Amino acid sequence: MANVAIVGSGFIGRAWAISFARAGHDVRMWDQSPAATGGARDYIAGVLGDPAANDLLRGQAIDAVLGRITVVAELVEALAGAVHIQENTPENLEVKREVFSLIDRLADPQTVIASSTSALLPSKFTDHLQGRYRCLVVHPINPPYLIPAAEVVPAPWTSAETVERTRAFLIDAGHAPLVMQRELDGFIMNRLQGALLEEAFRLVADGYASVEDVDIGIRDGLALRWSFMGPFETIDLNAPGGVRDYVERYQSIYSNIFPQMLRRVDWAGEVMKTVEADRRERLPRESLGERQVWRDRRLMALAAHKKKSDQEYGR
Amino acid sequence: MANVAIVGSGFIGRAWAISFARAGHDVRMWDQSPAATGGARDYIAGVLGDPAANDLLRGQAIDAVLGRITVVAELVEALAGAVHIQENTPENLEVKREVFSLIDRLADPQTVIASSTSALLPSKFTDHLQGRYRCLVVHPINPPYLIPAAEVVPAPWTSAETVERTRAFLIDAGHAPLVMQRELDGFIMNRLQGALLEEAFRLVADGYASVEDVDIGIRDGLALRWSFMGPFETIDLNAPGGVRDYVERYQSIYSNIFPQMLRRVDWAGEVMKTVEADRRERLPRESLGERQVWRDRRLMALAAHKKKSDQEYGR
Numbered sequence: 217m218a219n220v221a222i223v224g225s226g227f228i229g230r231a232w233a234i235s236f237a238r239a240g241h242d243v244r245m246w247d248q249s250p251a252a253t254g255g256a257r258d259y260i261a262g263v264l265g266d267p268a269a270n271d272l273l274r275g276q277a278i279d280a281v282l283g284r285i286t287v288v289a290e291l292v293e294a295l296a297g298a299v300h301i302q303e304n305t306p307e308n309l310e311v312k313r314e315v316f317s318l319i320d321r322l323a324d325p326q327t328v329i330a331s332s333t334s335a336l337l338p339s340k341f342t343d344h345l346q347g348r349y350r351c352l353v354v355h356p357i358n359p360p361y362l363i364p365a366a367e368v369v370p371a372p373w374t375s376a377e378t379v380e381r382t383r384a385f386l387i388d389a390g391h392a393p394l395v396m397q398r399e400l401d402g403f404i405m406n407r408l409q410g411a412l413l414e415e416a417f418r419l420v421a422d423g424y425a426s427v428e429d430v431d432i433g434i435r436d437g438l439a440l441r442w443s444f445m446g447p448f449e450t451i452d453l454n455a456p457g458g459v460r461d462y463v464e465r466y467q468s469i470y471s472n473i474f475p476q477m478l479r480r481v482d483w484a485g486e487v488m489k490t491v492e493a494d495r496r497e498r499l500p501r502e503s504l505g506e507r508q509v510w511r512d513r514r515l516m517a518l519a520a521h522k523k524k525s526d527q528e529y530g531r
Numbered sequence: 532m533a534n535v536a537i538v539g540s541g542f543i544g545r546a547w548a549i550s551f552a553r554a555g556h557d558v559r560m561w562d563q564s565p566a567a568t569g570g571a572r573d574y575i576a577g578v579l580g581d582p583a584a585n586d587l588l589r590g591q592a593i594d595a596v597l598g599r600i601t602v603v604a605e606l607v608e609a610l611a612g613a614v615h616i617q618e619n620t621p622e623n624l625e626v627k628r629e630v631f632s633l634i635d636r637l638a639d640p641q642t643v644i645a646s647s648t649s650a651l652l653p654s655k656f657t658d659h660l661q662g663r664y665r666c667l668v669v670h671p672i673n674p675p676y677l678i679p680a681a682e683v684v685p686a687p688w689t690s691a692e693t694v695e696r697t698r699a700f701l702i703d704a705g706h707a708p709l710v711m712q713r714e715l716d717g718f719i720m721n722r723l724q725g726a727l728l729e730e731a732f733r734l735v736a737d738g739y740a741s742v743e744d745v746d747i748g749i750r751d752g753l754a755l756r757w758s759f760m761g762p763f764e765t766i767d768l769n770a771p772g773g774v775r776d777y778v779e780r781y782q783s784i785y786s787n788i789f790p791q792m793l794r795r796v797d798w799a800g801e802v803m804k805t806v807e808a809d810r811r812e813r814l815p816r817e818s819l820g821e822r823q824v825w826r827d828r829r830l831m832a833l834a835a836h837k838k839k840s841d842q843e844y845g846r
Contacts, residue, residue: 396740396744401787402785404744408730408749411792412727416763419715423713424719429709429710429711430763431761433719437680438757439757440677440830442750442757442758443750446745446748447724447731448742448746448806448810449746452819457819460799467798470729470798471795473721477792484775492773492774495767504768504771511756514844517843518755519755525829529828
């Protein structure tokens, strides 16, 4: 097992720490603000109870995982001997550029430097670096110790070896990497989510469906198959001759409605009154935190179910 | 419990029969082709084993459910005394118009007549009927005994009472109805699925992602939360202040990429070579049938998991 550095110990950095420590790595966390690292290990200790109860710590005790996470006072200590550095500072281009300059100067030349950014292209904050060949984005969905998918996004100058080592590192840690061929705004997952949300907001804005109808259609409908197959395998199994047969039979349904998808609704405009009223009626604002705890418990139970189902029926 | 009629006993009609019989209704199936009804009960008997093993028959034995399904030789027998008629004939407008004429003439004036069509608007095949006020679409995702969502789509002349009775009937049978305010091509679910697929095909056509990357991003990423919350609740919980806060923070990511979504890729064009090659490499054509059995087993296990998780953590 290897040394892994976490730079920036907010919510995302802490969640990555759990994922990498669970995989057996020695994780060193650093944050420029001592206040941020101060509560990090206690927070992680509190979080680990549920994954332990759901057998999602690879059979390890909480203390074994926690014992591999160290908070360090100096950035150089975190980086020393690390094979992988995961950066989690604020989504601000200037901050990223400075942090990457600093890390690139201090880290061994072979160390991969990955950013958790969800919105910034890697070329925008690594172009000036001597070691830009070993820089890229590894974008998780939160929290990464419960959601395997992570996007690997190379800049034009990221070496193939860096991409390949990152992919292998993630797979070894139990992740499911999506490896982009080249960078693109929104990466893959936010583009897919965005496409679906655009239509969801349009349907609500135009008065065809309620917010809850959309959620029912996904959570009690489409996402059931998607949650273990994805959208391409879903349509591949939805026609006798596979995906080509599906497209030949049904593409016209979709191409006929495409022209109605060219109009964008401002999500923060009139429609937000409807969306917010519906959501707040179902879940008062003061219950959001409690509901987030519920979401993570459900995610955990789902992860345990998928693991069991993978074993019983195959992936 | 009530009498329910199934008109058209192909795959969808049989699946509805299971759902309604499981709910305690007496189901009478009719098909204009005796060959279609001939194997229907044997088929259903074979299918019921898995839901029984996963405790998805509301605690009933297979024989109890099967005992409520009768194949009848005449349409009038099927319709006699039915509170709900579910029509499942081929997706052909002329066929639907004729079948609805026939049913409307024979059925009691208070009986709801619902079509399973996925593509035809109810106004297109009910406008000429005396009883058009009690006609509408109830579109399932297959198979409806494993996937709760069903779209309720009224024509302009469908009575509010018909919509309300249909909603109540579906909920009572364990379904999760999405009730559209008015008809629209693609209804809700195929529009949401289409929006996501358009972006998926574009990403593959443009060489940014592989088919498998898209499937990973959904099945190991986005669809995990969607499978128990839906997309609106997902974003509502993804910012400290709820959905409005989420949109204020992140809408620019999505509005920036929207202009790139105005171009449609022909799914059957060049990109299909890539999509089909990837899918057939992972799953040879001759294994599609076996994989469909796998899919239904996984769906069943997921349904059992969700039921348990609903009880343990709440919905």
